[in-house]
Amino acid sequence: MARVLLNIPARAYPGDILVIRTLIQHVMETGYRPDADGVVAPRDILRRFTCTYDGEVVMEADFSPAIAANPYLTFTLTATRTGTITLRWQGDNGFDQTETRELVVV
Amino acid sequence: MRFLLALLPLCLPAAAAERRSGFDDMAPQTQAMQRDDSANPGMLWVLEGEALWARGCASCHGDAALSMRGVAARYPAWDAATGAPIDLAGRIAQHQGAPRLARESQGLLALTAFVAHQSRGLPINPPEDARLAPARARGAALYTQRRGQLDLSCAQCHDDHAGRRLAGSTIPQAHPTGYPLYRLEWQGLGSLQRRLRGCMTGVRAEPFAYGAAEYVEIELFLARRAAGMALETPAVRP
Structure with a gap:
């Protein structure tokens, strides 16, 4: 991990x-x-980043070899409802990592 | 009292008043990256070190926030077992009860960063140990000794030309305030020894091997130069 x-x-x-x-x-x-x-x-990079908010894709990114190590991504989303934010990075050599955070909209 | 405090800056030597951390000479964007723990890539190694600490070190040393606070500010220190000065990474690497970690390995960098992170913001406080004095003097000599095909000493750049530029980069004043640090050029965390090796190959000298006594001697001298400056671990540098 x-x-x-x-x-x-x-x-x-x-x-x-x-x-x-x-x-x-x-x-x-x-x-x-x-x-x-x-x-x-041999190449070993992240290929794809996906962020879903309550099941809906809100941000996707394709990575290329020109991107520096330890990639930093920042983006915005509009809070509409309570739900889970899921972040998924996929890459070479079977790299696949998912992180989830709960967002409470009051 | 207030009067005395007002006089205090006048009593300090002029050089002390002008001391700068490499942080002060960085671009505002890089400074922002270091300040924000969620954007500072060095914090990834601190997290890794925290996990390693919990697995191996915590059973004896307990909560690092208490037991390791201020420790990094006192290194390099005297190692009674080997009868020689030792730096923080060396101390962690030779530690009993843990698998021996190689210099500059990711595990050792992570643990060193985690331990040094517990002292962030504290002033660098080199120990007043008479046994360290000869090694520190040798470090000072190494600092001013010309070396390599370019025949340059550390002091010629970092004292005589500090603040000026070497190609696109500002020459810093050689105050090791944030090691181990994340260097954007390295795209990773590295130790002060790695930085010293970079300078040595830069003047086309043959660098010492990792862990060599000469490095610890230079580190001792540099820690004295930076005494009183705040630790920044994990710092970010361009």
């Missing part, structure tokens, strides 16, 4: 615009870099 830093509000009022900030530990090896022996390290 990769370490993750999330900044997601737990409570909001209807109509609030929430800033979601995510940081995940990942090497994002490009697949182009030779090591000290001249052997190119």
Whole structure:
């Protein structure tokens, strides 16, 4: 399991615009870099990020080899109803990690 | 009392008043990244270290927030077992009851970052131990000794030209306030020894091996230079 830093509000009022900030530990090896022996390290990157809010997809991102290690993503969503925010990162070598947070809209 | 406090800055040597952390010379965006724990990638290693601590260290050392507070500010310190100075990573690496961790391994970096993080904000407080004095003096000599094909010493850049620019980068004043730190160029966490190796290969000198006594001596000298400055671990640097 990769370490993750999330900044997601737990409570909001209807109509609030929430800033979601995510940081995940990942090497994002490009697949182009030779090591000290001249052997190119195989690609190992995150390929896709998906965020769903109460089952509805609110944010998707495709990653490319040009993205730095430990990718930081920030985006906004509008709080409308109480529900689960699910964050999922998928990548090479079967990388698949899901984090969930409950959002209470009062 | 207030009068005396007002006089205090006048009594400090001029150099002390002008001391800057590398943090002060960073772009505002990078400073913001370090300030915000949810954006600082170094906190990923602190989290990793916290998990390692809970697994191996907590049974003896208990709550790190209490037992490790201020510890990192006192290192490098004297190690009675080996009769030599030792830095924080070295102390953790040789620790009993835990699997031996290699220098610059992710586990050791994570644990060092976690332990040093407990001292964040505290002033660097090098121990007044007479046994450290010879090693510190050797560190000072290494700092001013020219080395490598470029024939440059640490002091020539970090004292004589600090604040000026080396290509696009500001030359910092060599105050190790935030190690182990997340360097954007490394895209990872690294130790002060890794930073010193970077400088040595930069002047085309052959770097010492990780864990060499020379590094600890330089670290001792640098800690004295930075005495009183606040620890920032895990810092972010460009």
